[in-house]
Amino acid sequence: MTQDNSILLHLQSLQLPFSNPWKYGILSFAILLVLVALIILTRQMCQCQKLRKLGRKKKYLSEAWKDTKVENGILGKKLRPALLGIAKQSCPDVKIQKLQEQLDKLGTCLSPSSTSSENLESVGSNTGFLDSSRGRLRFSLLYHKEQLELLLTVLEATGLPSRGSADSAVRVRLLRQGSSHIAGFQCLIHEWQTQVVKNCRKPAFGDQFICSLKEAELEKSAVKLEVKHFDKYSRHTVLGEVRVSLSKLKASQSMEFYEELQKTTKDVVGEVLVSLKCLPISQRIEIGLLKVKTASVCRSPDKNVYARIDISCNRHKQKHQKSSPRARAAVIIFNETFLFHLTEPVAKDCTILVSIYEMSSRVRGSCRQLIGQTALEKRSPSKANDHWTLMIQSSQQPVAKWHPLLL
Template identity: 25%
Template sequence: CCQPNEEEVEILGPFPAQTPSWLVNDCKDEKETNSEAIAFDASATPQKSSPKRQSSNWEMSRSTYSLARQLSSMESQRPSSPLVDIKPIEFWAMGSRKEAVQPAILRKPYDKSEDYFRKLEPQLYSADSSGDDVDSLTDDEIVLRYQLGMLHFSIQYDLVHNHLSVRVIEARDLPPPVSCDVSRQDMAHSNPYVKISLLPDNKNSRQTGVKRKTQNPVFEERFSFKLPFLEAQRRTLLLSVIDFDKFSRHCVIGKVTMPLGDVDLVKGGHWWKALVPSSQNEVELGELLLSLTYLPSAGRLNVDIIRAKQLLQTDMCQGSDPFVKIQLVTGLKLVKTKKTSCMKGTIDPFYNESFSFKVPQEELSEVSLVFSVYGHNMKSSNDFVGRIVIGRFSTGPPEANHWLRLLGSQRTPVEQWHTLRSRAECDRVSLASLEVT
């Protein structure tokens, strides 16, 4: 599209295999000029043809040398990046066979790890290959493997009253107590009951009565959970069969879980389900809701026992008769003891009782409050349920956090739920617990 210039030549791409047309024409014009000059000199001076022929040969070699210099200068002046897109270049060998070569930047680097992963067999790592996957087993296979028995229950949702009804009917072929507690090898039968929970909220749970000395208990109890229909479909029903033990912590025999989104809740139904082992071998002791307030001007520490829930059942016949004992320990000395009233036949008592302790502000950092829950027993000593310690010798991070919140916000009530601990655990981590034992 433009005439080439000797001073600056722009190359838009790599040289093709053939010589450019403009370069061929330029050479032809120069050869024709040289031939005309030689012919003119020969006709003008034929007697000196030999020297002139030598001169023309020298001029042709000179023009060839200048052309080579132009090509080398054009090669050095080639721009670093071409102005047009270059397609993959093809190079031909001298023979008739043609081989296409792609630019190196477009080639995918070789990865040795691909050969390693090709040797793996995915079926060996799938979930179905796991021998411990309970979901892949039938109820008969679960019974043969674990031998924990079966549970009969029913579920139905009431759209009119917006509540879920769970009926615990019976259980059969439960294992003897020896599989749960070694200390009860002399006993031939269990004392089973069933705890019903809706996961993931495991707080609002219910439980049946205890059936004495039987491996085939008949419960026939119905429980109602107030919740919307869409919320019920997102929950998972957990039924835990527990062996009651008055002298130690209760033992979980087995459990049954059923996602409520997989069943027709309105139509409802009955199911026999095999019990599977539970990771929670022992039943939790329950929870206690407390509120603490300190009045620095009066030098008084106020304690409110609001309620407790899901306490460990201590009476096999009529539930528990729980009460709470509050003990003030200053340093390592027991100063004062108070207790709530006894709530009859319940494991979810409401107290709403307040207590006040005289504590000067300079002694507040040395104070510990010991809360112990007992089940009232008229025939013998009261049954211990659980304990926590709040203050200088707290029994854990939740208790310590509650005390720090009290110190940071005086004159303001500070309320918090606490999970009860065993006596041995409290004695191991708190010196104040040892003083009140």
């Protein structure tokens, strides 16, 4: 007991080495730190609540922007900065009000009654610019009346659209109106091609072509010039064409032309007699190549003609088949049939392409030249579609029909 009492007396004797003012000062400073901590905590909680409200507002405005973009289509891109500016404001009522004003303006712009004549004129000028963006071609024509010769000089092409590192060339065809029951029938007299100019949007050619032509044939003859881009990794692209009637020429007087390139069109240069036979059980189609009529002036016995048949069904292309070569004549008789197996029923969308080519019979490995093509499609409303319908109706029986050859 005496030991415990001594301990208590010792503890009572212990006192802090500070005076009372210092003690109260330290206590007040501690209370101040607690208050500062409470203030910081409340401010952080208020900021968290504001961020939650702002997130909800942004989500609402983003949904409204999506709806507006769907309704506005292309013009939605133009309204996006305005909507983002509205989203930065604090009051949601003001945001909704300004958003509604933007939608009203958009509806006014899209209404047909607000279209003025100035807008229509500007659209017409843009269309003309698009048409002229194909480029222009400069060439000259000279007819020597004494020698009965036509001289054509391809000078240059300007304003061609840039297609990477494509190379340019000009294909020239001399056509003459032929006597046939087919409307727009043309006879191919000569065909040339200029040199290939590489990597140039303004290629200068300078090629000259000469052919014999009677003065009486000028009225029915025309020159067709096609500008095309060469690409060794893909097919050649035809940019446009220029047609000039030779009836405009004056004897022994050179005429220079600087014409805009127009959209390319096909010419009827012959006919082909094709038969179709449907075999629905085995999902096959039998294509018969019977006769071909051409109107080319050059009927050399050294030239052979053969046909190539390509067929595709629902973008699935079958392996092509070729006919045996025949001698070039006004009427070429083939009488050959080609059998194709289809992965889809014959009633599906199919395309049959018949191409007639000419090549030399003496020179091996010589380049082939396209005479004409005809396409038989089920999709297009034409004579080819009628032929396809007759084939489906007369199952397992061949149906023959004439089709024009286009070049």
